[in-house]
Amino acid sequence: MSLKNDKFPASAAFDVINEALNSSEADRKDAIKQGNAVFAFTLKNSAGETESWHIDLKIKGAVGKGLGEKPNVTLTLSDDDFGKLVTGNANAQRLFMSGKLKIKGDIMKATKLDPILKKAQTKAKL
Amino acid sequence: MSFMGGAECSTAGNPLSQFTKHVQDDKSLQRDRLVNRGPNGTLGGFRSAGSSAPQDEMMNGFLHQTAPLMPEQAPLPMGLHMDPNQGVHLRAKSTSPPAAWASDFQGTQAAMEAAFNAPPGAQFSPDDFARFQQINNPAASSSRSSPMPTQQQQQRPMMGMGGMMGMNMGMGMNYGVQRPMYQPMSGMYSPQAHMAQPEQQQQQHHEPEGKGKGKVVELDDSQWEEQFAQIELQDKKLQEDESLAMEPELNKMDEKLLHSETGYGDLESIWRGIQAERESMNDLDVEDDFAKFDSSNFGGDGLGDWDRLNGRIADPIVENYLFEDENLFRGQPNPFDEGVKIMNEGGNLSLAALAFEAAVQKDPEHVDAWVYLGQAQAQNEKEEASIRALEHALKLDPSNLAALMSVAISYTNEGYDSTAYRTLERWLSVKYPQVIAPKDLSSAAEMGFTDRAQLHEKVTNLFLSAARLAPDGDHMDPDVQVGLGVLFYGAEDYDKAVDCFQSALQSSELGTSNQSSQIHLLWNRLGATLANSGRSEEAIAAYEKALSIHPNFVRARYNLGVSCINIGCYAEAAGHLLSALDMHKSVEKSGREKAREILGDSAGDADARIEAMTTQNRSTTLYDTLRRVFVLMGRRDLSEKVLTGVDPDMFRGEFDF
Numbered sequence: 001m002s003l004k005n006d007k008f009p010a011s012a013a014f015d016v017i018n019e020a021l022n023s024s025e026a027d028r029k030d031a032i033k034q035g036n037a038v039f040a041f042t043l044k045n046s047a048g049e050t051e052s053w054h055i056d057l058k059i060k061g062a063v064g065k066g067l068g069e070k071p072n073v074t075l076t077l078s079d080d081d082f083g084k085l086v087t088g089n090a091n092a093q094r095l096f097m098s099g100k101l102k103i104k105g106d107i108m109k110a111t112k113l114d115p116i117l118k119k120a121q122t123k124a125k126l
Numbered sequence: 127m128s129f130m131g132g133a134e135c136s137t138a139g140n141p142l143s144q145f146t147k148h149v150q151d152d153k154s155l156q157r158d159r160l161v162n163r164g165p166n167g168t169l170g171g172f173r174s175a176g177s178s179a180p181q182d183e184m185m186n187g188f189l190h191q192t193a194p195l196m197p198e199q200a201p202l203p204m205g206l207h208m209d210p211n212q213g214v215h216l217r218a219k220s221t222s223p224p225a226a227w228a229s230d231f232q233g234t235q236a237a238m239e240a241a242f243n244a245p246p247g248a249q250f251s252p253d254d255f256a257r258f259q260q261i262n263n264p265a266a267s268s269s270r271s272s273p274m275p276t277q278q279q280q281q282r283p284m285m286g287m288g289g290m291m292g293m294n295m296g297m298g299m300n301y302g303v304q305r306p307m308y309q310p311m312s313g314m315y316s317p318q319a320h321m322a323q324p325e326q327q328q329q330q331h332h333e334p335e336g337k338g339k340g341k342v343v344e345l346d347d348s349q350w351e352e353q354f355a356q357i358e359l360q361d362k363k364l365q366e367d368e369s370l371a372m373e374p375e376l377n378k379m380d381e382k383l384l385h386s387e388t389g390y391g392d393l394e395s396i397w398r399g400i401q402a403e404r405e406s407m408n409d410l411d412v413e414d415d416f417a418k419f420d421s422s423n424f425g426g427d428g429l430g431d432w433d434r435l436n437g438r439i440a441d442p443i444v445e446n447y448l449f450e451d452e453n454l455f456r457g458q459p460n461p462f463d464e465g466v467k468i469m470n471e472g473g474n475l476s477l478a479a480l481a482f483e484a485a486v487q488k489d490p491e492h493v494d495a496w497v498y499l500g501q502a503q504a505q506n507e508k509e510e511a512s513i514r515a516l517e518h519a520l521k522l523d524p525s526n527l528a529a530l531m532s533v534a535i536s537y538t539n540e541g542y543d544s545t546a547y548r549t550l551e552r553w554l555s556v557k558y559p560q561v562i563a564p565k566d567l568s569s570a571a572e573m574g575f576t577d578r579a580q581l582h583e584k585v586t587n588l589f590l591s592a593a594r595l596a597p598d599g600d601h602m603d604p605d606v607q608v609g610l611g612v613l614f615y616g617a618e619d620y621d622k623a624v625d626c627f628q629s630a631l632q633s634s635e636l637g638t639s640n641q642s643s644q645i646h647l648l649w650n651r652l653g654a655t656l657a658n659s660g661r662s663e664e665a666i667a668a669y670e671k672a673l674s675i676h677p678n679f680v681r682a683r684y685n686l687g688v689s690c691i692n693i694g695c696y697a698e699a700a701g702h703l704l705s706a707l708d709m710h711k712s713v714e715k716s717g718r719e720k721a722r723e724i725l726g727d728s729a730g731d732a733d734a735r736i737e738a739m740t741t742q743n744r745s746t747t748l749y750d751t752l753r754r755v756f757v758l759m760g761r762r763d764l765s766e767k768v769l770t771g772v773d774p775d776m777f778r779g780e781f782d783f
Contacts, residue, residue, distance in 0.1 A: 015757045016757055019753060019757050023750055023753070059399075060399075062400075123658055124653065124658055124665065124688050125507075125684070125685060126539055126612065126650070
């Protein structure tokens, strides 16, 4: 089952994050410890449609569709910007400052998201 | 207070005008002080000897006293973090000892305060005090009324207040209260108005004070010694009490963690929830996942996990190197030379690693073989094996430059930042003992989460000063540049890191890092830095360069795949990753022929035996990344096929590699 929605190209990242969380038990526990919240994302594509996903790092350590149960924080941004965010080409703080990213809920929790999104990126090695 | 306000605008009301007046005043005072240094010698003597010496003593006493308190407090918060469930227990139970502790502490505080109050009282009898104030008044009042008491600030440190403040800090909040008590005193002292007065007065005023001091010193000594003895005794008792009270707690906690009864129940219910959800989702790979979950330590020991979580902050635990069971080089007379030859020819790295394994198995004290083994494994994208081998080499020879640098880079890759920084510091102390002596190295003990930035800054500065030792741009030590590059890379200061690697490549000086057998590593490092700073296109060019020098360089191939992912070329990425895996999987053609030569067996038999030889040290990163690529491509069918150890040949039809 894929979490990706073809209308939202960047949503493939949710699959990747899910994969990263599932790949090792240690990573998952680490992520839960770090995040300890449910992060919901509402993406808006170029056609103006919206769709939601959530990363549950409170109990399950998994990614799912929809806003999830009582998300601690909801991030609303365009599909495009989300793509940049997960590839590391954009900085969440900067997106937030420039108004491209809207955060509802516990903003402090949103700052914990960064290391988790980083998990989905593969870093080159020296 | 505004500068431009109506009535305030008058000369008298304007703070600026007062300020200039005051500045003039100041200057005269300072000049006075500077010029009259000679005759005023007695004054200086009185200040430093009279007032700071006993306070130094006090401070030492305090430092000794506060030190044992600290470790006592430290374990508590740690314990609280360990596990939310147990944490509550701990907090609830532990309230009693701290309460007692606090009251005791307050007792000592009261005693301490009394002790503190005593010296000033003795120092200034009311009589002296009044006289002193009278003398000071003319100048003091003028300086006080001004908005900028610069004088006071200047003088304060001289009065031994520096020591007092340090003490306050050491004592923490409790004693901080006392600072205001001392401050007015310093204010009284500090204008040093008597300096501006005729000398006669000074002398006159000075003498009685000197007498007072003498008394104070005696008083201090006896009183403080008593005080400290008492405090120390109390301290010891407290510590014992505390540890006694804690022991059953800790024991209980240990038991709980071992059995993890409470945690298990919770997890089980959660687990059931997950199970139900999974089933409702009708997931394809449900069974597969379950098997994985069951086998993993889902409700397992919390302590092990805790260790692992902390691993990134603390030093990693390096286990012994795992050797392949089968090694075709085992019978060879000189496997080390064989290995070096393979490395220099750009041959298969798995094969080279095998050769070095044989070499160290033959002679476990062969440091170079261990270093080569580590480097081969790192280039072969097997970081863990590499760290193990290099740490072994460092155990044999703690000052091996090549091993230190390589292991620092491996630690950086694995995210053990502070370990990497300290390793680089060690490297520097071996190569440039004039910059940092080996005895001045940072110890592992002082490593905390917050210290990391500090450590980074310190090591970076050391490397910069080492770089400055070089005469000019072209003749810098490329190894220092590589070290600096790694440091900047660790701090995500990629632009600077790129500069460092580039100058290492351009340096005309020959170091270990830019010799011809290592140059491909440098290109790869440059590429990786570029890639992580978002310049994937430039990075790909650097990787290509590295691969043209050393086509079997698995790490560069892997990095190339990562960069392709980042620019969205998933098919190419998959191709690169598969070819990297292919290099792992089958000891490549040239390697095979070589192996056949060595083995002298019939072809088919040799192939099978070579296959069996490269199973021990496997890199999961390649498989993980490949799986990720397939997911990104939307090919879940393919990603499910990627299991650790799978033969990349099965994807040959779909991808070109």
